[in-house]
Amino acid sequence: MNSKTAEQLILFENRLRKRGRHLKKWAQRTETYAYRLYDRDIPEIPLCLDRYEDTEGSVYLVLYLYERPYEKDEAEETVWLEAMRETAAKVLDVSNENIFVKRRRRQKNRQIEAAQYAKQAEKDFYITVKESGLLFEVNLSSYLDTGLFFDHRILRNTVRSESRNKSVLNLFCYTGSFSVYAASGGALRVDSVDLSAPYLKRARRNLALNGFTDSSRYALIQSDVLSFLHNTKQSRDIIILDPPTFSNSKKTDTVLDINRDWPLLTSLCINRLNRGGTLYFSANSRSLKFDEAVLRSACAQTLNITDISEKTVPEDFRNKRIHRCIKITRK
Ligand SMILES: C[S@@+](CC[C@H](N)C(=O)[O-])C[C@H]1O[C@@H](n2cnc3c(N)ncnc32)[C@H](O)[C@@H]1O
Known part of the structure; x- marks a missing residue:
């Protein structure tokens, strides 16, 4: 891992801890257990991280990469993304199989935008989460979007x-x-x-x-x-x-x-x-x-x-x- 990535991992970790603490109280107060923990807060780390806690208390993460292909080649990017995912898993104490990684490509034209609704994975993975005291089923695996736009x-x-x-x-x-x-x-x-x-x-x-x-x-x-x-x-x-x-x-x-x-x-x-x-x-x-x-x-x-x-x-x-x-x- 290069020193730039190592630095970014520390920044990402600190940011996740800080946002995690801040949003936890807000989540309890508003009975909202599906929310965004990281929203491209640091420009060099173009990720979004959504946290979903189901009604049984299990925690899942959806990590979106907003690609900037001019900066990294694909293999390099995959290694980088894996390191970010491991950091999220460690900081938020979530097992690896509960983390879903998706790439949100910048839409080059409108036709591609329509493809956003195309199926991404064969197997559906549904959980039920609470938002504002109400219940919603979300599908974490199959599409880019899970079913609830925060x-x-x-x-x-x-x-x-x-x-x-x-x-x-x-x-x-x-x-x-x-x-x-x-x-x-x-x-x-x-x-x-x-x-x-x-x-x-x-x-x-x-x-x-x-x-x-x-x-x-x-x-x-x-x-x-x-x-x-x-x-x-x-x-x-x-x-x-x-x-x-x-x-x-x-x-x-x-x-x-x-x-x-x-x-x-x-x-x-x-x-x-x-x-x-x-x-x-x-x-x-x-x-x-x-x-x-x-x-x-x-x-x-x-x-x-x-x-x-x-x-x-x-x-x-x-x-x-x-x-x-x-x-x-x-x-
Ligand atoms: C971005 S979502 C809308 C988000 C939604 N309003 C919400 O609150 O979550 C897009 C939805 O539009 C529907 N849709 C796309 N074109 C449509 C059309 N011409 N008439 C009716 N529904 C359409 C899709 O099936 C999909 O469910």
Whole structure:
């Protein structure tokens, strides 16, 4: 091991200890046992480390490498990554088989971005974790993403606190985490829409884990979001629109490109908002050019528009630009 790597290991170890101590108290206070311990805090160590503790108290780690191929060749990088993994295992007292390592390639083009949802490993490895006192099943092995996006924890809590006696629509619902929070906040009904049958099944399991088993009140709808919005007659009090940046699923003819399609998607949602209702629109695309004036000119309704991006980045994220989040209320 070269001296630069040895130095980095010490920095990484110290950082993990410090963050571990800090976040432990916060985790207990908020009943959140799935969180980010390291978020590319040190620029020369381009890793993210997520800690998952299951309901039986076993701890698992997911270590993501954000590659910078111009700096290291692959063999060198593998040795480096292994050393980082061993450090994490030692400092956090987690056995090697409980650590999942993934490479999050920088997306060179949008087609590759869609491949982010491709299966990574043959064998699923599911555990159940608690977040904000609610239960979620996550799959640590098979995909790049585990089923729970930590960066939206604050927004999920906001949705929970605003859902009492409200009708809620969760678009691009994925594993249904927003739906679970809305249900736990006492929503009258929660409709969740996604193209993918396997993800809708996981959403159903997450709802059931938290006691929400009435499928007429907590409906799961398999549909392309655009067709759903064109066809639905019902208006809602709260709509969550948290789409992927790009999607060209074989299940639909629609190619979704959020940088291009956000005015259409948001205005269709606003047309389906009750008076006084709120749309939460979120996107991870760094190149999204959200423009209030464009939205206002596309909608006949009077709107209150607030950028809540910063306010919705949680405690465990150092990257304050992890998502863009806009609150749109219809007057
Ligand atoms: C990034 S996730 C959305 C994250 C989710 N909102 C959450 O809170 O965890 C992407 C989801 O969008 C779904 N999806 C992609 N294109 C779609 C489309 N055209 N219509 C409906 N769902 C789509 C995928 O199946 C996947 O579940």
